[in-house]
Amino acid sequence: MVKESAFEAKSVVVLGVGLTGRAVARLMKKMGKKVLVNDQNQTLPDDVKEEFDRLGIQTVLGGHPLSLLDGDVDVLIKNPGIPYKNPLVAEAIRRGIPVITDAELAGLLSEAPIIGITGSNGKTTTTKMTDHILSQAFGKRVKLGGNIGIPIADRLPELSPEDFFLLELSSFQLEGTKKLRPYIAAITNIYGAHYDYHGSRQAYLAAKMKITANQGPDDYLIYNAHDKELSQLVHEHSKAKLLPFDAYQFFDKGACVKDDRIYYDGKEVMKTTDLVLPGVQNIENALVALSVAKILGVDNETILHSLKSFYGVKHRLQRIDDYHGAHVYNDSKATNIAATTIALKSFNQPIRWIAGGLDRGNGFEDLSPYVSHVASAVVYGQTRQKLADFCREMAIPVTVVDNLEEAVKLTAASVQEGEILLFSPACASWDQFKTFEQRGDCFIHYMDQLKGE
Incomplete structure (x- = not known):
């Protein structure tokens, strides 16, 4: 189920056909919205055309005419990869029409608490590792989606308040959010990336920090304390409970490593050698995943068993x-x-x-x-x-x-x-x-x- 009352828009333009755009269009139509899908390609794949025809979804292909925004358009939902310099996006912003991504739909419509994971590197493996632990603990209550290849809009109707909505979130998705509020957010690290899309390092950092922008004192933000720039950013901008992790130094709060052992809040959880995946980067990924699990009350035995049986994301070491x-x-x-x-x-x-x-x-x-x-x-x-x-x-x-x-x-x-x-x-x-x-x-x-x- 979705919280339909939280999304008041009646007329929606969906920009970009792909897994994300198709799922968004399908969801908007199911919610009774007037939906128009726009894509620069001249034709649609046969299966997409068949589905859109069956659902009565209007399409405009081969370009981005600004006239699509005339009339009663309430919101433009864009594919995260489409840049803000796209003429239709720029014109929507000029006219004051909200421009959002599917991640914002999660924030508005999800009945389940959201666990959002972002970062420059490691977010896919970390998200999969977290899913592996939580699925051992909570079974089918864990719903995975986002940048990991499972469209958010397809997951939203499946959710109940008892579930956990686990999302990998890219900077592209986060930039298009206004009200997204994860119960648990995690930032694996911050490196230089995607400046061609965001325009500057400052804009890239601002997009990443949107994961915590709406969090409050009852929410959690897990962050890489070894990344000094990130540490400064979260202390300046987040109102959530801050939980650090660090693979290089020991501390009493959060997740850390000492003498090849992993600790959480000062208590040993497991040995680093229990991890199947090699490298300090995977120790850091595990620190994030077990931090999420500990917040949700998962016991050490389940965490250990899960991480000992996690063989990684396909094709990524x-x-x-x-x-x-x-x-x-x-x-x-x-x-x-x-x-x-x-x-x-x-x-x-x-x-x-x-x-x-x-x-x-x-x-x-x-x-x-x-x-x-x-x-x-x-x-x-x-x-x-x-x-x-x-x-x-x-x-x-x-x-x-x-x-x-x-x-x-x-x-x-x-x-x-x-x-x-x-x-x-x-x-x-x-x-x-x-x-x-x-x-x-x-x-x-x-x-x-x-x-x-």
Whole structure:
């Protein structure tokens, strides 16, 4: 059910057709609103056209005529990725027509308390980790949605006051909110990102801080205390109860780490070695997830069991089944050097590394400080020669092959018990694959084939 009385608009323009726009249009029509959907594409996918025709949803395609705003338009609900410099968005703002995103619908219509997680890095893994714990504790009362790929508008009718609405929220979504008020909010970290969309760092930070803008003293904000800029921002702008987390120092309030043990409010919860996922970044993700769980009264045993069985988000340093005593990780989402740096820093064991993909013109020298424990590498794709040259400069034994399947076979043949078999390409996938997801699925498939032999 949704709190329909909280949304008084009668005539709605939905800007952008995709998973989000389609779900918003469907929900608005179900609520009895007059709905018009606008998209720059000339045609709709057949299934979308069929649904809109069946529901009686009007569409205007092929551009963004400003005349769409004439008459009785009460609100424009835009796809979060559409920038505010879009002419229709800019004109709506000029005319005083509210411009919101689906995250604002959550704030207005959700009958369930909202748990919102944002941050520059790690928010997807943190949200999934939190969902894994809460689902163990509360079962189907936990409803997941947002930037994680499940449209908010599709979830809203399913909610009851007894549920928890767990949302991954991007800065794009948050900028389009006015009344969103999570019961629990979390900010994993703040780095430079999306300045092309927001216009400046200040605007980006302001968008992120909207997650706590309407919180009060009965709400909670979990924040990364190791991030000094973020700490200052939350103390200046939030009225919620502040719960810090820090993977580098111990304190009595919030979640922290000391001597490879994780504590909450000064009491031990688990060991860092109980986590399946490697790296300090995943310790930080776990600190957020268990903080949410502790606020909601989840016991340590459930938290420990859940985190020991969480193998990560697919293609994001995802641990898959071991191979001959070696841990195997699928990090196909590592489409650049920064992502592969994080992967390499996550391990102390010897690494058998698979890398390669689309050549964007860059070199790989920035990886130099992080490859001392790489025992060997197999490289493929457009960047194979560049990567091979880099490995030779770093005295890493390297083999050059044409494709990922060959790379997997050779690497699996050399990996030893106790080592890490790491697929972290450091390159985009488009030389041989349509998406990084397809690339990661192929890696998993090739590993499964070898295990079956």
